[in-house]
Structures are given as structure tokens and as C-alpha cells.
Amino acid sequence: MDKKDLFISAIKDNESFIYKIASVYTNTIEDRNDLVQEIIYQLWKSFDSFNQKSSLSTWMYRVALNVSLYQLKLSKKRISTIPIDEHLLNNRETDNSENDEAWKLFKQQIDNLNLLDKAIVMLYFDNKSYDEIAEIIGISKSNVGTKLLRIKEKLKSQINKTR
Amino acid sequence: MELDDLKNTWHNRSVQAQQQNVTFKLIDEMTQIKYHSKIKRIAYPEIVGSIICLMATIFIALNFYKLDTLFLQSVGILSIIVLLTLSILSFWSLRHLKMINDFNVSYSEALKRFATQKVKFYKLQKVNMTLCYVLLVTTIILLSKFFSGKDITGSNYFWTFSFSFGYVFLLFFSRFVTRFYKDTLKKSEELLQELQP
Known part of the structure; x- marks a missing residue:
């Protein structure tokens, strides 16, 4: 298997997370697609430097989160883009419309978390173990547990407030 | 919406076939060095x-x-x-x-x-x-x-x-x-x- 095939196979395995994380960090489909492109580009660019100290998936998650964080900085330097509702209204090429409403509610809750908690909870939702979350985020396993408890409490209280 | 609903919403967010095509087209372009990172523009x-x-x-x-x-x-x-x-x-x-x-x-x-x-x-x-x-x-x-x-x-x-x-x-x-x-x-x-x- 050559480098390109290996990369495509790795992207296939983690594509779902890349799209989801890009959807969390952006507000329009255009911005999301830009971010997905940027993540895949940065992954490809540093694919050679992947040192196998961690698993390929762990490394990809880490790069994806870091690029998203960087993109946030970039987006603040640009003129604000079209809000999501208007875009959805005018663009037929939307995501699965059945899930749009649920996703909107999901984003409302997640957006209230800080950048660290947001990343931890996304990895938790993606069924990553505490060890993997600790490795991707760069904090101790016990710290992951403590933070997740606090995040769950915060989300519960947020959800209760919106009822 | 419960915490479990949030988790379900995350899992139900699927990648469309159309988007997958975009991904593979992009990888093709990158391997041919046609893609330029937007990050440099900052x-x-x-x-x-x-x-x-x-x-x-x-x-x-x-x-x-x-x-x-x-x-x-x-x-x-x-x-x-x-x-x-x-x-x-x-x-x-x-x-x-x-x-x-x-x-x-x-x-x-x-x-x-x-x-x-x-x-x-x-x-x-x-x-x-x-x-x-x-x-x-x-x-x-x-x-x-x-x-x-x-x-x-x-x-x-x-x-x-x-x-x-x-x-x-x-x-x-x-x-x-x-x-x-x-x-x-x-x-x-x-x-x-x-x-x-």
C-alpha cells in the first residue's frame, strides 16, 4: 500500500469525526467545507512526520482539533460570514434535513462550553476512552475524569434551563 | 434534550456520499499539489x-x-x-x-x-x-x-x-x-x- 492509499484509508476511517468537528467549530456549510479541506491538507502535509508514538487515529484527532482551533483565529480576522439559518434557507445542498434541528440544538449546548471542554466532550461522544482523550488533549487521565464529570453537570444544568 | 440525546445527535450526524466525493477529489488535488492552504493567508x-x-x-x-x-x-x-x-x-x-x-x-x-x-x-x-x-x-x-x-x-x-x-x-x-x-x-x-x- 503506497502513501496515498494509506492516507485515503486513514481518512476514510476518521472522516466522520473530521466532518463533525468541522461542523462544531463553524457556522456555515461553506466554512465547514473549508475547515474540512484545511484539516485534510494539514494531515497530508504532516503525514510523513507522524512518528507512531501514538496511534494514527489519535494523531489525526489531535491535528484535526488543533487546525480547528487555528481556523477560529483565522475566522476572527475575516468579515463575518452568512449566519447558518439564512444559508440553510438559500442553499439546497444542505445536510440531512431531518437531523438539522437536533444538530442546531446540539450546537447551542456545545457552544456554551469553553474550547477545552468542547474538545473533551466531542471525544467522549465519539466513544474515545479516557486514556485516548488524555493523550489527544495532553492532560492526565484523572483530569479527564474530573473534567468530564463537571462538563456533564454543566450540560445537564444548561439543558434543564432551556426546558 | 437529555445528555444521551446529545450523544445520539453526535452519532447520527452522518457524512453524505456527496461530501465523501469531495474529500477524495481533494486528496487527489493535494497529492498533485494543486491545493493551497488558506492558513498562510492570515x-x-x-x-x-x-x-x-x-x-x-x-x-x-x-x-x-x-x-x-x-x-x-x-x-x-x-x-x-x-x-x-x-x-x-x-x-x-x-x-x-x-x-x-x-x-x-x-x-x-x-x-x-x-x-x-x-x-x-x-x-x-x-x-x-x-x-x-x-x-x-x-x-x-x-x-x-x-x-x-x-x-x-x-x-x-x-x-x-x-x-x-x-x-x-x-x-x-x-x-x-x-x-x-x-x-x-x-x-x-x-x-x-x-x-x-
Whole structure:
């Protein structure tokens, strides 16, 4: 298997997370697609430097989160883009419309978390173990547990407030 | 919506076939080096700003002989110092942008760099704007001397206008910066606190 095939196979395995994380960090489909492109580009660019100290998936998650964080900085330097509702209204090429409403509610809750908690909870939702979350985020396993408890409490209280 | 619903929503967010095609087309383009990262574009305004400042410095230096009084020469030197400081600040900001552009570090490390830079950036904004105001006044003085040969500083109106305008400008600006960045600064500082080992 050559480098390109290996990369495509790795992207296939983690594509779902890349799209989801890009959807969390952006507000329009255009911005999301830009971010997905940027993540895949940065992954490809540093694919050679992947040192196998961690698993390929762990490394990809880490790069994806870091690029998203960087993109946030970039987006603040640009003129604000079209809000999501208007875009959805005018663009037929939307995501699965059945899930749009649920996703909107999901984003409302997640957006209230800080950048660290947001990343931890996304990895938790993606069924990553505490060890993997600790490795991707760069904090101790016990710290992951403590933070997740606090995040769950915060989300519960947020959800209760919106009822 | 319950916590489990949030988890389900995350899992149900599927990738469309159409998007998958885009992904593979993109990988094809990247392997043929047709794709250009948008991230590099973030540096363009900083580079353009630095070039403008350096060009202005050269312009003042070349016309320095036209400044015939000690006061005008001091204004010229002050302008050069301010312009060079602004250029250095721009390059410094670029260096930090490159530093943050290492995607192989852990997310907490990236966040730490991100938040630290944000705090520094907002603090720098006040210095930057004060320097811009000083530059505005010195530029008016220098340009009138360079292009019309007149020393505008002899006019009382000029000083009255410059100082009253400057005072109002700096007062409003510092209030605006404090109010505008207060929340962002607080969030960044809290995040840094949280990331402390």
C-alpha cells in the first residue's frame, strides 16, 4: 500500500469525526467545507512526520482539533460570514434535513462550553476512552475524569434551563 | 434534550456520499499539489502592514534634509521610531503566528499558546493605537513640510485640535477596547488558569 492509499484509508476511517468537528467549530456549510479541506491538507502535509508514538487515529484527532482551533483565529480576522439559518434557507445542498434541528440544538449546548471542554466532550461522544482523550488533549487521565464529570453537570444544568 | 440525546445527535450526524466525493477529489488535488492552504493567508495583512511602515520610514529618511528646525527633525526621528516599532510589532506577531502553527502538539498545548497569544494581542492593541495616534499627528506635520514647505506647528489651531482630538480619541478608544475585549480576555485568562498543571 503506497502513501496515498494509506492516507485515503486513514481518512476514510476518521472522516466522520473530521466532518463533525468541522461542523462544531463553524457556522456555515461553506466554512465547514473549508475547515474540512484545511484539516485534510494539514494531515497530508504532516503525514510523513507522524512518528507512531501514538496511534494514527489519535494523531489525526489531535491535528484535526488543533487546525480547528487555528481556523477560529483565522475566522476572527475575516468579515463575518452568512449566519447558518439564512444559508440553510438559500442553499439546497444542505445536510440531512431531518437531523438539522437536533444538530442546531446540539450546537447551542456545545457552544456554551469553553474550547477545552468542547474538545473533551466531542471525544467522549465519539466513544474515545479516557486514556485516548488524555493523550489527544495532553492532560492526565484523572483530569479527564474530573473534567468530564463537571462538563456533564454543566450540560445537564444548561439543558434543564432551556426546558 | 437529555445528555444521551446529545450523544445520539453526535452519532447520527452522518457524512453524505456527496461530501465523501469531495474529500477524495481533494486528496487527489493535494497529492498533485494543486491545493493551497488558506492558513498562510492570515499572514498577508501583517506582511503588507510591515512593508508600508518600512516604505514610509525610507520616505522620511530620504526627505529628512527638508526638515530645517530641531523640532521638525525631532518629529522626523519620532516618526521613524514609531514606524519601525510598528514594523517590529508586525513581525513579532507573525513569528507568534508561525509558532502557533504546529499542529502536532497536544490540544492543551495549542490552547495554551492560543490563549496566551490572545491576551498579549489585546494588551498590544492599546500600545498600537496610541502609536498610531502619535504617527497621525507627526505625519500631518511632516507631510505639510515635505509637500508645501510650510511648518504647520506654528499654528495654534493645529495644537489645540491635535491635543483635544487626541484626548477624546484615546479616552473613547481605551474605553472601547476595555469593554470590547473584557469578556474575551476573561475567558482566555480563565482557560489559561484551567490549563495550569
